[in-house]
Amino acid sequence: MDDNFNKAPKCQYQGVPEGDEFDFNAEEIHMAYCDTPIDLYQNDDEEPLKYEHFIKPFEGHYPKTPYALFDVELIDNLYKMDITIMRPSQIASIMATLFASPEPTKRKPDFLCVSSTGSGKTLAFLVPMIQMCMEQIQKLPSKTHRTPMVLIFAHTKTLVANIYQTAEKLVQGTNVKISLIAGKTKFIDDTYFDIGICTIGRFRNHFGDPESGRIQIDISALKYLIVDEADVMVIEPEFRKIVHEMKMQVVSAFLWKVGY
Numbered sequence: 001m002d003d004n005f006n007k008a009p010k011c012q013y014q015g016v017p018e019g020d021e022f023d024f025n026a027e028e029i030h031m032a033y034c035d036t037p038i039d040l041y042q043n044d045d046e047e048p049l050k051y052e053h054f055i056k057p058f059e060g061h062y063p064k065t066p067y068a069l070f071d072v073e074l075i076d077n078l079y080k081m082d083i084t085i086m087r088p089s090q091i092a093s094i095m096a097t098l099f100a101s102p103e104p105t106k107r108k109p110d111f112l113c114v115s116s117t118g119s120g121k122t123l124a125f126l127v128p129m130i131q132m133c134m135e136q137i138q139k140l141p142s143k144t145h146r147t148p149m150v151l152i153f154a155h156t157k158t159l160v161a162n163i164y165q166t167a168e169k170l171v172q173g174t175n176v177k178i179s180l181i182a183g184k185t186k187f188i189d190d191t192y193f194d195i196g197i198c199t200i201g202r203f204r205n206h207f208g209d210p211e212s213g214r215i216q217i218d219i220s221a222l223k224y225l226i227v228d229e230a231d232v233m234v235i236e237p238e239f240r241k242i243v244h245e246m247k248m249q250v251v252s253a254f255l256w257k258v259g260y
């Protein structure tokens, strides 16, 4: 997959210096302006890109493009949800997360996706995150106790519940474990999951207070921090504190902000 980034012919996806209003120490934030179509690759008939174009080889089926990015189980789950065609924000996020960085020696830049309401941002982050987890899991011995690779934050319980419900559908038949850390659900009793979907308050019960008697989430394997509705989240003092504390423990997590 490493050479794919350079091969992809067209992508209106660009790096910009970090702005003053974001206090996350990213050297660079990559922006995808997702109301403008972004081509991951040019297909000859100019048909809309379909998720199935990117399935990895399986049982005698060969990939339809050089970018065989997805396991068939994930694409099957999307199809069961009637999702067949990739939307621009989803293509941009796939570029940002599943393709190698153009500068492999540097830490991956953070990624900010700004796209309109209803344009499909939830799948834009869930699909590549679930795929990334599947790939990591395949590399590990089968009984490994895995700790979160991805934490997703949103600012209301309802938003978090919606993300969780979509994620539940997407992970069916895969071995990706998701955990809801929000609202009035019971406190989690272990830290062995791959993707945590969290509100700030409930997450706080499980992070940064070892004396609390509650399970503390182990973030040593964290790779991605996803911030939905980042414009609202970044002004929450408690959230900024959490990010700061995480950064002291995990320097390399890639921050993926989702605008509106």
Ligand SMILES: Nc1ncnc2c1ncn2[C@@H]1O[C@H](COP(=O)(O)OP(=O)(O)OP(=O)(O)O)[C@@H](O)[C@H]1O
Pocket: 082, 083, 084, 085, 086, 087, 090, 115, 116, 117, 118, 119, 120, 121, 122, 123, 260
């Ligand atoms: N590629 C796709 N093909 C068809 N439907 C899609 C696709 N992606 C997302 N959708 C559908 O579009 C709807 C809106 O998606 P979603 O809630 O993720 O949008 P959003 O950008 O997060 O919106 P909001 O800003 O309101 O949170 C959902 O019903 C979702 O199932």
